[in-house]
Amino acid sequence: MTEQTLTQPGAEPQPGAEPQPGPQPQAAAPAQVQAPDLVPEKPKKSRRPLLLGIARWTAAVLVLGGVGTGTAMGITAMERTEVPGLATESDGRWEYPRLALPALPADALRPYTEGNDGEVHHADLRQLLLPAPKGATVDPKLKGGWVGLDTYLAHFHADDRGAVKEALAESALRHVAARGWTMPDGTSTRVYLMRFTSVAFAEAFKDDVLDTGTRGSRLPAGVDGETLDSSLKDARLPFLSLYSFDERKPYGPEQTRWAYIQAGDTLGLVVQSRKGAALTVPFQQTVVLQAQLLS
Template sequence: MTDHATPHAPADPFAEVSAETPAETPEEHEARLARRRARRGAAARWATATLVFALAGTGAALAVTAPERTDLPGLATPGDGRYTFPPLTLPPLPSGSSAPDRTGRNVLHTADLRYLLLPAPKEAGGTLTPALYPIPTAAATASPSASATPAPSPTASPSASASPSTAPSGQAPAEWVTCDAILAEQQDPAKLRELLLRDACRAATVREWTASDGTRTQIRLLRFGASFESWDVFSALRSDARSKALPGAKTTSHGVWDTVEGVHLDAQESSATGAKGTPTARIAYLGASDLVAVITMTNPDGVPAAAFRQVVTLQSDLLA
């Protein structure tokens, strides 16, 4: 009988081969710990540097954005002639009246006409304190010509009782003037005088100032009894009026302006230019419901376009 040897199982090629890890010497152990400490120190330094840069960037951003651009060296932009006005506020309305709207149900301005005029800017000695208006009373809000004859006259002047007992803080009220005061500024006042009589101008007021750049600004407001009456005068002014301040006047485009809804605008400028290369006079006619505004700005060196546009837009905001 032949003996058969017991077959041996093949060796597993994937079997884990165990080997004893040689023991570290004290020098190797100390070197390994030193490398670990170095890596941790480097990571801490990078984290600290990142935090410092983040804080520095945030501080720089705040330092740049907090002050006005014009206060930063190298970033100041040349002035374009715009003025600094106080925050605009609307005067209170008499008890029982509502603000004008654009639906046709209420189209008359019932507030004190003098407080619908744009205040003088800082550059003309004006204050930046917002106006605080007196509480309106029947005497203060009545039409200046209410005590006159039944047929309103453009020369009617306000009665003494038309002035509020106290003026608003931070802004002196504008002056009441006669409706025909505007005639003195016209080269041919006859037609306008006829319109003021026919359409029964009820009241008028004016504010004037001269800014530090030499630009003189005058704003007139005329009040009528109905919107169709004021429209007659507005149409005549923009098409036929020849102001003494604008010899050789020509209409200027205002299509790119942010015009105010509900306020009609016609802007004109003189053909003469000043040292700055801009017109020496600019004028704007505004029609807002029962009111007509005439804004005249003159300067022998030239009226800045930005200042003119700013004044016209802000005055329109008060009338809208």
């Protein structure tokens, strides 16, 4: 903002200004002798006190106006949580970095654009992983790079790992990327992205791990039962499919929630566990943000 220069009372005349002639002294008038029978005129009241009062009130108004303007500008510049009485409690969401889709190789198309009938993700899969939120401690084994098949299989019950591995061998899995972190409240999050050679193979593997027919779906390690989670049913994610689950009660010292994201040739898995209970808001937020990166 450009500062305005105020002219101060009693400022020196500007260079080059013509000097103004001052008032010329007048010759004293000859003394008048009043006749004794004349009534003397009433002296005129001086306007100086009135002018001084007006000046004082004007200064007071300007000062109050300046204070009010300064206060308003100060509140406008402050964050909402910094203004006393205006702070709002957090709704439980985590603070993630600003998200953006990675650049594509030359002439490559996004998975759901015209001309990409195979719904192929041409971006580096590691760049499509959701970053850890503010305050998280990143898992040194899941730092956002490629991981081996055994790392992914550790997500499942030991009795199911052989069957899942066999299903992956038949599904032409290309590679797996993963990231994990733990928040200060103890919530543990793991995100896996698996890319297959085609949409058909990705869907076939998804159907295998989600089969709830005679044997039930492949559960995360430490989980004995599941219930469908309907909290994400209203998520607006065109072209994608979400399959969300809660650990069925009674559960042990911690609860686990997980969701599969079917996105063309890529299948995502988000898993959250927390002592006591896994919170709904950060789980929903994490799943939706990861799904948006795959859209």
